[in-house]
Amino acid sequence: MSAPRGSVVERGAQDGSRMNADVRLSVEQVSYAYSPNPSQAPIFTLEATSFQVRPGEIVAVLGPNASGKSTVLRLIVGALQPLSGRILLNGAETHLMEARARAQKIAMVQQESQLLFPAKVWEFVLQGRHPHGKSLRFENSDDVTIATNALRQVGADHLSDRWMDEISGGEKQRVILARALAQQPVLLLLDEPTLHLDIGAQVDFLHTLKKLTAVNRYAVVIVTHELNLAGEYADQVVLMQKGKCLRVGTPASVYQRDLLEQVFQTRLTVEQRVNGRPKVSVLESSE
Amino acid sequence: MQPLTLSKVAVRCGILALVLFVVVVIALKFGAVPISLYGLAKDLIGVLIGHSSNISSEYGMIIREIRLPRIALGIFVGASLSVAGTSFQAVLRNPLADPYVLGVSFGAAVGSVLALIIEPHLTLRPEIAAVFTPLGGFIGATLTIAAVYLLGRYHGDIDSKTLLLSGVIVGSFFSAMILLLITMLPSSSTRGVAYWLMGDLSTPMPPILGWVLRTGFFAGFALIYLTASDLNLLLAGEKEAMHLGVDVKKVQLVVYLAASALTGLAVSVSGSIGYVGLIVPHLMRMIFGTDYRMLLPASAFGGAIAVVIADTMARTVAAPSELAVGAVTAIVGAPLFIYLLRRRLA
Numbered sequence: 001m002s003a004p005r006g007s008v009v010e011r012g013a014q015d016g017s018r019m020n021a022d023v024r025l026s027v028e029q030v031s032y033a034y035s036p037n038p039s040q041a042p043i044f045t046l047e048a049t050s051f052q053v054r055p056g057e058i059v060a061v062l063g064p065n066a067s068g069k070s071t072v073l074r075l076i077v078g079a080l081q082p083l084s085g086r087i088l089l090n091g092a093e094t095h096l097m098e099a100r101a102r103a104q105k106i107a108m109v110q111q112e113s114q115l116l117f118p119a120k121v122w123e124f125v126l127q128g129r130h131p132h133g134k135s136l137r138f139e140n141s142d143d144v145t146i147a148t149n150a151l152r153q154v155g156a157d158h159l160s161d162r163w164m165d166e167i168s169g170g171e172k173q174r175v176i177l178a179r180a181l182a183q184q185p186v187l188l189l190l191d192e193p194t195l196h197l198d199i200g201a202q203v204d205f206l207h208t209l210k211k212l213t214a215v216n217r218y219a220v221v222i223v224t225h226e227l228n229l230a231g232e233y234a235d236q237v238v239l240m241q242k243g244k245c246l247r248v249g250t251p252a253s254v255y256q257r258d259l260l261e262q263v264f265q266t267r268l269t270v271e272q273r274v275n276g277r278p279k280v281s282v283l284e285s286s287e
Numbered sequence: 288m289q290p291l292t293l294s295k296v297a298v299r300c301g302i303l304a305l306v307l308f309v310v311v312v313i314a315l316k317f318g319a320v321p322i323s324l325y326g327l328a329k330d331l332i333g334v335l336i337g338h339s340s341n342i343s344s345e346y347g348m349i350i351r352e353i354r355l356p357r358i359a360l361g362i363f364v365g366a367s368l369s370v371a372g373t374s375f376q377a378v379l380r381n382p383l384a385d386p387y388v389l390g391v392s393f394g395a396a397v398g399s400v401l402a403l404i405i406e407p408h409l410t411l412r413p414e415i416a417a418v419f420t421p422l423g424g425f426i427g428a429t430l431t432i433a434a435v436y437l438l439g440r441y442h443g444d445i446d447s448k449t450l451l452l453s454g455v456i457v458g459s460f461f462s463a464m465i466l467l468l469i470t471m472l473p474s475s476s477t478r479g480v481a482y483w484l485m486g487d488l489s490t491p492m493p494p495i496l497g498w499v500l501r502t503g504f505f506a507g508f509a510l511i512y513l514t515a516s517d518l519n520l521l522l523a524g525e526k527e528a529m530h531l532g533v534d535v536k537k538v539q540l541v542v543y544l545a546a547s548a549l550t551g552l553a554v555s556v557s558g559s560i561g562y563v564g565l566i567v568p569h570l571m572r573m574i575f576g577t578d579y580r581m582l583l584p585a586s587a588f589g590g591a592i593a594v595v596i597a598d599t600m601a602r603t604v605a606a607p608s609e610l611a612v613g614a615v616t617a618i619v620g621a622p623l624f625i626y627l628l629r630r631r632l633a
Contacts, residue, residue, distance in 0.1 A: 077530065079526075079529065098534075099529060099532050099533060099534045099535075100532040100534075101532075102532065103530060103531050103532030104532070106530075107530070108530040110526070110527070110530075114523065114524055115522060115523055116376075116377075116380050116381075116382060116522040116523070117382070117522060117572065117577035118577070119577065122288040123290075123578070126288070126290055127519065127520055127523075127531060128531070130516060130520060130531045130532055130533070131531060131532030135513060135514065135516060135517060136512065136513050136514070136515055136516050136580070137516055138290065138291060138292050138293050138580065139290040139291075143290070144288050144290060147288065148288060160288060183531070
């Protein structure tokens, strides 16, 4: 389960000296406030957050519940409008993009799709071609080739003719990833993609993601609770707590025992391993 | 991987059109005056392919003046209600959504009855007066779906059970309104309470209304069909659809308005025929799958076939007296609704 090492990962480590021209996604001093009623004080605020993602790079947004991780993702995908600051994808603000144009560039992988009626796996993956055409469209042979390749890339081509509600949770996550790949995006966003998976399926999924990110040069932002998986597979981590962005950097630089203990409110140890990746172990509660 | 193509849709629609034709011929045969099925089919095919311009004079008048207009009305009413149900199911993400169950049909009926009451007090030009009732139906249907949608929302999401319950309550309220309003209609009106609450195809309508119904159906269907690919994605939820490039708000608005227009039109000329928008889409899904690019035209044909069959039964099972067509659809539809609801809960 060791991650493929290469220029992608090494560049992630050279934090200070990166060229701006190479940036694909740039989150610049973005803040947001949510209040259910405009006359009331906001019940959640996201303070100015900044980070950048380059092609071939995985950035993990980490933090406990209600830290603002998912808000960051929804701001990036353009579903929310920043209160201040801006989010640029290849130089264009994401929330100003038209829905179809945005879906040609940004693909989102969520925890699970709730289908109203059963669909075959291949039908589901073909949906990823929807942004690339007119509103009413029938898929052509190019779409079929792209969808077939996407299924092959995630190692799920054998599932093509199965029903979506017949396959396992791990298989379903791969199929959802395949649909995102079929969109041929430049930016891939994943919201807790491994939440309901067992540890083997989690590692499998992230290993596939890592490989595809390097090969297809996606810029990837992944929101997760899993400290160790993020530490293993991410090139950068963004550590969040209560709407504040506390630290941005390589896992080794961000995973400091005191900091993580304070953020996650639990006692833990951080071990820096020989491959440069940190490993976090939770200690028994002191109480 | 064999995606749906336009030619597949066309071939299947061709088959459905053929089934509809056969059903129409059989429906033309049934009635008080016996007509030979063979002679009728031969005459009709002759007219259709242009070899002759006449249906045999023995029964031509009955066919042309009585049975055919009623069947044509059944075709467009059935297709409209079925397409409206199929569309509501996608935008509301509820497979039990149907204009009748959601109370939209009753809202359309209230709108139509109000239009009938107001119309004599206004001095309208005949062509505007003709579309006044369907317009009332459309406005009634639109307001009702908006109300049911708002009542069925809970914490920003549509709650399936709350939605259905809201529909039933709104429907019950409007049924009472219809009973009340009917008393205000001029006594010359041939449309009674049973017409508005159960649906009926026996009332003849002016030709211009037939034209409005046909044009309205094709316009409404075209608008909804243009969103068919988007509706496929909406089945997985609003957020997912948005992430796949669907302009969710726009699609919802177009489909709500068009489906309300179809319901309003159908109800204004036939009353509240129930469950067509529920039974037909379910049958069509079993046969053709869930892809809306196929399902929408299949539902249109299926709705037409179902209502023509139901009306033929309504005309014949208790002859010489007639049942309301809505009674036949409800006898089949209500148990099916219960079955689907139980299956969903399980």
